[in-house]
Amino acid sequence: MLFNTSHANKEYTRASAEILGDTYSLLEKIKLGGVGSGRFVISQLSAKLQPKNMEVVSVNYANIELRPKGIIVHFTNKLDRYSWIIPYYRLVIYNAQTFSIHANGHFIKFSKNKNYQDNRAFIDKMIDTKNDFLNLGYYDG
Template sequence: MLLNVSYNNKEITRKIDDEVGKPFTLKERWALSGIGSPKLVITETSIEIRNLLVLDNNRDVCNVEMRPKGIIVRFRSLLETFALIIPYYKLTIYKGDFAVYSIYRDNHFIKVRSDTKAVQKFFKKILDYKADNSPTSIEDL
């Protein structure tokens, strides 16, 4: 789900919380050693996201926030902030050649450069958290 999150809208906040859960508490953030990624340089995207990014001449960057039931990938275009909301059951991450991570949800994808150890460590944290907290059967949903 791709949303404009520039403005404080209760309906959009409710949609995000329903999809990926409420933000972690401070204690949980501390236990996870942080829930946000470093700045990620975007190398390639799906067409809908690309159409938003080409509107300005700024460097295409994003960041990823972990939530209890998914992740939020945020990026800016012009003066607006957009978020790609991805629950863990729809999240697919690939590590490609030349230090690139691909984040997929249905027909949306974002490929980011992973040229530092911090980025690689963060994606490992996401995959480990997803594996530990994913439902093991349909009854767990």
């Protein structure tokens, strides 16, 4: 689900808490070592995720927020901020020439540049959190 979160959005707040659970408490955030990624450079958005007023800018950035039952991908376009809610059971991650996140037939691709390298530990944490939530112990390496 994609929401414009440039301003307070009650529907987004309700949906994110209902689908992904409440935000982590301060103590949980400290135990996890943080629940937000650094900036990723967006290389491509699927057509359904592109805002109607999408402006071609040289660089668009996104960041990812962990929640107990999923993630939220936040990205900007001009002065607007958008948030894409993805529950873990719909989250698919590909790590090939680009790093990409897929859900419900939509995707966002990120460049594998310095920002990606800086976020490697966060990506591993996101995958581990997903596997723990879904009880996917057979993926442990």
